[in-house]
Amino acid sequence: MPTIERHTTKERGVHAVHAISFIILLLTGIGLYDKSFFGITKLFGGVDLSRFIHHWIGVVFIISLFLMYFQWKGEAAVFDKDDKEWLRVFGGYLGKDVKAPPAGKFNAGQKMFFKMIFWAGILFGITGIIMWIPQILALPKIIVQLSYILHDMILIGLVMGVLAHVYLGTLANPGTISSLLTGQVDEQWARHHHEKWFKQVIKKGR
Amino acid sequence: MPKNAMLIDVSRCIACRACQVSCKQWNRLPAVKSSFAGSYENPSGLSSATWRHVRFRETVEKGEVKWRFLSFGCMHCKDASCVFVCPVPGALTRRDDGTVYLDEQKCTGCKYCISACPFGVPHYDDAKGKVYKCNLCADRTANGLQTACAKTCPSEAIRFGDRDSLIKDAKAGGKKIYGENELGGLSVMYVLQESPSFYGLPDKPAMPVTTAFWKKVLKPLGYIGVSATVAAIILHYIAIGPKRYKGGE
Numbered sequence: 491m492p493t494i495e496r497h498t499t500k501e502r503g504v505h506a507v508h509a510i511s512f513i514i515l516l517l518t519g520i521g522l523y524d525k526s527f528f529g530i531t532k533l534f535g536g537v538d539l540s541r542f543i544h545h546w547i548g549v550v551f552i553i554s555l556f557l558m559y560f561q562w563k564g565e566a567a568v569f570d571k572d573d574k575e576w577l578r579v580f581g582g583y584l585g586k587d588v589k590a591p592p593a594g595k596f597n598a599g600q601k602m603f604f605k606m607i608f609w610a611g612i613l614f615g616i617t618g619i620i621m622w623i624p625q626i627l628a629l630p631k632i633i634v635q636l637s638y639i640l641h642d643m644i645l646i647g648l649v650m651g652v653l654a655h656v657y658l659g660t661l662a663n664p665g666t667i668s669s670l671l672t673g674q675v676d677e678q679w680a681r682h683h684h685e686k687w688f689k690q691v692i693k694k695g696r
Numbered sequence: 697m698p699k700n701a702m703l704i705d706v707s708r709c710i711a712c713r714a715c716q717v718s719c720k721q722w723n724r725l726p727a728v729k730s731s732f733a734g735s736y737e738n739p740s741g742l743s744s745a746t747w748r749h750v751r752f753r754e755t756v757e758k759g760e761v762k763w764r765f766l767s768f769g770c771m772h773c774k775d776a777s778c779v780f781v782c783p784v785p786g787a788l789t790r791r792d793d794g795t796v797y798l799d800e801q802k803c804t805g806c807k808y809c810i811s812a813c814p815f816g817v818p819h820y821d822d823a824k825g826k827v828y829k830c831n832l833c834a835d836r837t838a839n840g841l842q843t844a845c846a847k848t849c850p851s852e853a854i855r856f857g858d859r860d861s862l863i864k865d866a867k868a869g870g871k872k873i874y875g876e877n878e879l880g881g882l883s884v885m886y887v888l889q890e891s892p893s894f895y896g897l898p899d900k901p902a903m904p905v906t907t908a909f910w911k912k913v914l915k916p917l918g919y920i921g922v923s924a925t926v927a928a929i930i931l932h933y934i935a936i937g938p939k940r941y942k943g944g945e
Contacts, residue, residue, distance in 0.1 A: 522783040522806055524915065537784070537804045538825075586936055624807060625820055635811045635906035639914060646918040650925040657929045663939050682941030 493674040494691055501561055502673055508554035511547050512652065516645075518544040523642070548618050555611040565595040566604045572686070573598035583662070592685035603655055610644045617641040699794035700837050701859035702846055703866055703873070704767055705887040706895075708853035711736065711750055711765040715845035715854055719748040719769070722833065722844035742769065744821035747830040748845050753895060766886075766895040767845065767854060770817045770830035772796045774880030777903040778809035778818060781911055794859060794883040795832040803827050812907040814879070814898055832883065859883065879903075 497505070518540040521531035531537040572591040576598040582590035590597070596604070617637035620627060624634045659666050665679040680688040720727070728746060730739040737752035748769040755762045776796045782788035787802035788809060798809075798818070805825040809818045818829045833843040837856075841847070846856035855862060859881075866873050866887055874892055875882030878901050886892075892899050 522808075523918070525783055525785050528783060528785055541804070541806075582939070583932070583936065621807075624810075625822060631811055631816075632906065634807075635904060635910070638808070638811065639906060639910045642910065642914050642918065646914070646921050649918075650921050653922070653925045653929065657932075661933055661938060665941065678941055683939075 492677045493668075494677055494680055494688075495673055496669040496675045496680070497673045499673060502670055504554055504557045504561060505670065508551065508558050511551040511554060512648075514547045515544060515551055516649070518547070519645075523645075545618075545622055548615065552611060552615045555608065559608050562596070562604060566601045568594055569598070569601065573601070577602075583658075593683065593687070594690075595684060595687040597684070599658075603651060606651060607648075610648055613640060614644050614648075617644070697792045699859035699883065700832060701772075701794060701857065701862050701883045701885065702832075702843060703855050703857075703862040703885050703887065705853050705855070705866075705871070706764065706766055707887065707889050708851045709750070709765040709767060710851050710853075711752065711763075712850065713738075713750050714848045714850060715748050715767050716746070716750055718844040718848035719830070720746070722836070723747060742817060742819055742829075744819040744824075744826075744828040747828065751895060753890075764890060764895065766897075767849075768895075769845075770796060770832070770884065771815050771875065771879075771901075772830075772832055772883030773878075773901075774882070775903070776879070777812035777814060777907055780903065781808040781812040781907060783808060791834070793837065795834050795837070796883075797831050797834055798827065798829055800826055800828070812904060814901045814904060 517530060518534050521528050521537065521540060528537075531540040534540040534543055572593065575591045576593060579588055579590055581597060581599050582588040617640045620629060620634060620637040621641065659670070663683065665676050666683070669675045677688070680691070719725070725745045725747065728739050728743060732738075733740060735752050735754065737750065739746055739749070741751075742749050748767060751766040751768050753762075753764040753766070772795060774790065774794075776788075776790055778798075779788045779790050779796060783806060784802055784804050786799060787804065788796065788798050790796050803826040805820065805827060807820055807827060809827060810820060818827045820827050833841070833845075836843060842856035843854075846854040849855075862885070863873060863876055866885075871887045873885050874888050874897065875885035886897075888895065888897075
């Protein structure tokens with residue numbers, strides 16, 4: 491079956507670094523969420539090493555976030571009538587035979603997720619630094635307390651969002667995962683899921 | 697089990713700071729370099745190397761100087777916020793004898809307790825990467841000795857003993873006790889001359905709202921939110937199923 495390129499190697503690399511750093515951050519950080527999770531810190535050689543990894547992978551997470559932001563912000567900035575309609579019908583995910591309006595390189599849901607990831611990541615970084623070196627920043631105690639709350643709120647929101655994101659990219663939409671693995675997708679997949687983008691690519695000529 | 701406690705009658709305090717010194721000596725805490733800040737108070741407050749500290753409060757009222765002292769350290773709350781937020785099993789525990797014990801070996805230096813303590817007691821040591829505070833001389837009391845500060849106090853302002861009898865004694869003397877019922881009952885109690893806030897103590901100590909929201913509301917909400925997402929995904933896969941496209945497998 492004929493395929494077309496959906497993501498370049500660079501695009502996939504940035505996404506992979508961001509995704510893997512998220513998973514590492516989750517595993518090194520979740521040990522402090524509750525006493526019953528503390529054992530997870532052993533996975534990375536104890537709590538001291540976990541913390542060290544968490545801090546510096548956090549930096550990688552933020553850098554890759556910005557790289558991802560700059561590589562996709564063009565496509566994510568577009569928001570037209572079809573996107574509005576897409577959101578209204580929830581991308582056709584709420585029924586078996588609901589037709590979703592044609593999407594560009596990204597559909598409206600992906601664009602919203604992209605923006606959510608970006609702002610959540612920035613807040614993750616800011617609250618993270620406050621918790622990392624509170625004694626150096628010497629901020630009022632309430633700021634540190636609010637950082638704990640915000641960091642956890644973002645965590646909960648992102649874990650929920652990422653679970654949905656992973657589901658939609660794998661089980662819910664067969665044929666999607668190859669866009670991350672090889673960068674190539676089936677033409678018919680592209681026509682079905684991202685019709686406007688597909689037409690653009692065809693027009694430009696392969 | 698009888699509860700260890702200290703009752704500090706501030707009207708008996710002569711601000712000699714022997715409690716400060718004996719605490720440092722017993723716990724082998726180094727002296728901290730300080731600078732003059734217009735008061736005999738020295739150093740300026742608790743730190744990771746100062747677990748007991750005499751606060752000086754100097755005011756002028758109706759032309760008369762009022763000089764008040766408060767020997768201050770960990771209050772050893774029954775419902776201790778620090779124990780509640782500590783994520784490390786066994787690092788901060790409330791013992792049966794009334795001690796809130798911080799195990800240096802287990803502390804990871806996450807500093808959650810610092811943000812949670814309503815009294816501002818725990819302090820972080822940058823060099824060691826751990827938090828420190830008074831352990832009510834657990835190594836002494838376990839061997840039948842009283843705390844170093846109580847032992848050394850020359851004016852008997854700090855008294856160590858069984859909590860119930862300390863309270864009974866103070867009440868027999870007609871004294872009002874700070875800490876008898878606060879936060880479930882503190883193991884370090886005061887008989888004060890002024891209002892608690894005069895000494896920089898909270899009038900009604902409580903777990904900070906932010907801490908309570910964080911761990912009592914948000915944490916369970918996190919479990920609910922993530923479980924609901926997983927449930928929704930499974931439900932979606934069963935009820936609606938994947939989006940297949942023409943020509944695809």
